[in-house]
Amino acid sequence: MKIIAIGRNYAEHAKEMNSPILEEPVIFMKPDSAVILKDNPFYYPDFSKNIHYEVEIVVKISQTGKNISKQFAYKYYEEIGIGIDFTARDIQNKCKDKGLPWELAKGFDGSAPIGKFQSKNNFENLRNINFHLDINGKTVQKGNTKNMLHSIDDIIAYSSSYFTMKKGDLIFTGTPVGVGPVKIGDILTAYIEGKLLLKVEIK
Numbered sequence: 001m002k003i004i005a006i007g008r009n010y011a012e013h014a015k016e017m018n019s020p021i022l023e024e025p026v027i028f029m030k031p032d033s034a035v036i037l038k039d040n041p042f043y044y045p046d047f048s049k050n051i052h053y054e055v056e057i058v059v060k061i062s063q064t065g066k067n068i069s070k071q072f073a074y075k076y077y078e079e080i081g082i083g084i085d086f087t088a089r090d091i092q093n094k095c096k097d098k099g100l101p102w103e104l105a106k107g108f109d110g111s112a113p114i115g116k117f118q119s120k121n122n123f124e125n126l127r128n129i130n131f132h133l134d135i136n137g138k139t140v141q142k143g144n145t146k147n148m149l150h151s152i153d154d155i156i157a158y159s160s161s162y163f164t165m166k167k168g169d170l171i172f173t174g175t176p177v178g179v180g181p182v183k184i185g186d187i188l189t190a191y192i193e194g195k196l197l198l199k200v201e202i203k
Helices: 011-016 070-076 088-096 152-160
Strands: 003-007 026-030 051-055 056-059 077-083 132-136 140-143 170-172 188-190 193-202
Touching: 003 056, 003 140, 003 152, 026 188, 056 140, 056 152, 070 152, 077 188, 152 170
Parallel strands: 003 170
Antiparallel strands: 003 026, 056 077, 056 170, 132 140, 132 188, 188 193
């Protein structure tokens, strides 16, 4: 199982990060050791002093495919979920300054908590899904998939031209504006259309 993640997929988030908006999706990867399941805690790593939350809609691939056309991309996923892309922002900034890849800042152990998945048939329009993240009961991020620069089907089509998609692969589709730091003791809860699907404690 691999995790494909999309950066800068919401214009307002790109602006808050002082990053340019590009025509093609920005792709990075996380290893399977990044996944946290079943509401297990996130342990703040020793190597960073500035871990940020980034809530994202997550898509689970349901069958193998390569060079998938956009018009058929919908056949390759059945479930939608929510996750958090934890980012070591201090390390990421160092990588950016040196023109280096982001994997140390994005792919470390536990950096991808994932909540419960829902059938995509539960949603009337996949281009109009509301989601949000609370920290200690206060909403810190709100997003809607209508604001994605690249839709789920766009991402699958583009990514599959480089990587064979396999059953169980996950796609983190990008985060909306409002990212920020977490601290030990925080409780993060993530929702799709008001339904709680993920809870993570920072330890």
